[in-house]
Amino acid sequence: MSAPTDEVSFEKATKLGFHRLFQYIEGANLNWSRISMTTPVLTSIVPDAGPLHSSAYYVRLYLPVKFQASPPLPLPELNLHADKWPSHCIAVRQFSGFARDSNIIKEAQRLAVSLSRSSWANSTDSGNNAYSIAQYDSPFRFIGRLNEVWVDVAGSQGSGCASSGVEVY
Template identity: 80%
Template sequence: MTAPVLTSIVPGAGPLHSSAYFIQLYLPVKFQATPPIPLPELNLRSDAWASHCIAVRKFSGFARDKNIVKEADKLAVSLSRSPWANSTSSEGNYAYSIVQYNSPFRLMDV
């Protein structure tokens, strides 16, 4: 899959105060008018987002716990020096989200 996969983390929302994760997949425009109906046992639901702005930082390599925290910090520093420094909203329930793409190529013996 090369389409973006969005993973949002909600600290403390899981069992025993662990983090909970929400995985969201992008539905291409051609399917948005009549989206496919998922199997009930998958416990999936569709979610439409209102238009909004998102700050993004791009980095290469694999998304791992150790580097996404560093990259999120770099994004925060970058935003602190911009006109958008104080324009964040606390309306969301997520601490942060990461969007990943799977390469069409597979690494062997990793």
């Protein structure tokens, strides 16, 4: 499930988008279903899609398997929509601490440098998203936090990135 936002700040976008998604999983949907929280919370950065060509963001939650075939419809005022992500390959870089406006770009650049020195050089495919930040921990966890920066890798089927055949919403 996705919450689009045109906030200029990654942190504000994630907070506001997650708030709407949290309402949805707590029952703000047309059949009042409560949905288990999943991880990660994924914030995808879309360059030049926001106001005055700033970045825009999509904050996303994966739905549990029970709800993937037929997700409950969110209440219209939440401005959420179901996204079906086809199977695809991503390059990942882990980082600790809190994901902030001050460090996510640096982590994305570190991933880009790593890829440029590998056999995956020139294989990234940003598509609609430049990169995504996956956050796995509750904001109340202060030590041992796990985050990742993700970027799509194009043409990877022949390069050792085989599809598992699993699709997620």
